[in-house]
Amino acid sequence: MTFSDKNDELYILGIESSCDETAAAVVSGNKRVLSNVIYSQISEHKQFNGVVPEIAARSHLEKIDLVVQKALNDAGIEISGLSAVAGTCGPGLIGGVIVGATFAKGTSLAANIPFIAVNHIEAHALTVRLTEDNIEFPYLLLLASGGHCQICIVHSHDNFEVIGQTLDDSVGESFDKVAKMLNLGYPGGPILEKWAENGDEKRFDFPRPLCNKNSMDFSFSGLKTSVRILTEKIFAAQDNNHDQEKADICASFQRTVAEILVYKMNLAFEYCRKTGIAPNVAVIAGGVAANKYIRSRLQSLCEKQKTRFAVPPIALCTDNGAMIAWAGIEKFQKGQFATLDFKPRPRWPLGSAI
Ligand code: KG4
Ligand code: ZN
Numbered sequence: 001m002t003f004s005d006k007n008d009e010l011y012i013l014g015i016e017s018s019c020d021e022t023a024a025a026v027v028s029g030n031k032r033v034l035s036n037v038i039y040s041q042i043s044e045h046k047q048f049n050g051v052v053p054e055i056a057a058r059s060h061l062e063k064i065d066l067v068v069q070k071a072l073n074d075a076g077i078e079i080s081g082l083s084a085v086a087g088t089c090g091p092g093l094i095g096g097v098i099v100g101a102t103f104a105k106g107t108s109l110a111a112n113i114p115f116i117a118v119n120h121i122e123a124h125a126l127t128v129r130l131t132e133d134n135i136e137f138p139y140l141l142l143l144a145s146g147g148h149c150q151i152c153i154v155h156s157h158d159n160f161e162v163i164g165q166t167l168d169d170s171v172g173e174s175f176d177k178v179a180k181m182l183n184l185g186y187p188g189g190p191i192l193e194k195w196a197e198n199g200d201e202k203r204f205d206f207p208r209p210l211c212n213k214n215s216m217d218f219s220f221s222g223l224k225t226s227v228r229i230l231t232e233k234i235f236a237a238q239d240n241n242h243d244q245e246k247a248d249i250c251a252s253f254q255r256t257v258a259e260i261l262v263y264k265m266n267l268a269f270e271y272c273r274k275t276g277i278a279p280n281v282a283v284i285a286g287g288v289a290a291n292k293y294i295r296s297r298l299q300s301l302c303e304k305q306k307t308r309f310a311v312p313p314i315a316l317c318t319d320n321g322a323m324i325a326w327a328g329i330e331k332f333q334k335g336q337f338a339t340l341d342f343k344p345r346p347r348w349p350l351g352s353a354i
Contacts, residue, residue, distance in 0.1 A: 009029065011026055011027075011029075013082050013325060014087075014325025017060040017064065017092075018319070019051060022038075022059065023038040023039070025037065026074075029083075031130055035071045035074030037067050037071045038319075038320055046185070053096075057093070057095025060095075065103075068103065085107045085115055086104065087105070089348070090345035090347065091121065091147065091348040101117070114337040115338050116332060117338035117342045119350065121350055122160070122350060125154055127316055127326060130326040134280075135283070137156050138155045138278075138280075139153070140279040140281070141282075142264075142282075142283070142285070143285055144261070144286045144294075145285075146172035146176065146287055153272070153279065163216050164267075166218040166220065168220060169221055172286070176189060178192060179192045189290070193292070200251055201248075201254065204230065207222050208256055211263045220260075227249060227253055259297075262298065284298055287318045289312065
């Protein structure tokens with residue numbers, strides 16, 4: 001049997017429920033995504049302009065059965081054909097995490113197959129190894145999601161050297177908050193990106209906190225406050241069509257965020273050179289990696305740094321079951337299974353087993 005035949009026999013069901021997407025997917029050991037089903041709760045949270053944890057948990061409970069069943073049907077596989085089941089066990093909104101983790105444990109018990117406890121952030125960090133060829137360790141990673149903003153060197157599937165992180169908001173959170181200030185609707189990140197397309201990115205100069213320092217840490221709260229002050233001033237004006245101003249704020253804000261990320265990633269390249277680490281690729285992952293403007297600014301940086309740039313396809317940047325299944329495969333291959341008393345957790349730092 002060849003290595004690829006052996007890997008192809010591996011079929012892992014991944015279950016995700018840590019925020020506002022109920023998702024499940026079946027992925028094979030040789031990187032085939034056999035199914036990828038996502039039920040988005042956007043319509044349930046829209047009226048509140050953000051995710052309501054209690055509503056999210058109830059909705060996961062209502063939909064998880066159907067979503068998992070559809071993932072198995074689409075893949076043409078029964079639970080008896082699975083090698084293992086992987087479930088997000090944190091970090092995230094604990095009510096939802098409990099729903100998905102418990103469902104994954106129940107499936108593993110019913111099918112008598114191993115259960116794999118997956119860290120949601122690690123799954124984002126590893127997705128690019130599913131979607132792109134030859135992503136070897138170590139690689140440089142910018143992880144930018146709704147809950148996290150970190151720069152790390154990924155030494156192995158479970159060894160993450162965090163070299164920079166946010167001191168306050170995450171990037172995704174700052175997109176969501178600015179979108180809320182401008183009454184753009186929910187979910188904020190992608191809507192703000194759309195508005196920015198019609199805006200003048202040079203119109204407003206916003207601060208870039210911590211960008212005069214040799215630190216890879218981030219801070220977004222000063223930027224957010226500055227947008228708030230400007231927004232209040234514009235909204236206070238008598239004139240009642242503010243659409244151009246809103247688009248210009250979006251474009252200027254997005255440019256500022258991209259410049260902050262580029263500045264910090266530049267420092268990360270320097271750090272790698274100083275410490276003798278030679279990352280074979282630089283990666284951006286997490287929901288914010290779906291932003292085309294940010295992707296292209298980071299791609300230009302990588303061209304200057306003569307380093308390959310890799311990012312998952314847009315559909316796999318935001319939360320999905322395939323990334324959980326893939327992280328499950330990486331753990332399966334190392335024999336890292338969990339027992340059924342593994343406790344779901346709201347916080348779970350990268351690379352820590354417990
Ligand atoms: O990874 P993700 O789906 O969930 C978490 O693990 O947090 O990331 C969601 C975050 C949200 O804050 C959302 O606004 C942001 O990613 N996001 C975007 C875009 N798409 C999603 N931010 C900027 N531009 C986008 N196109
Ligand atoms: Zn996520």
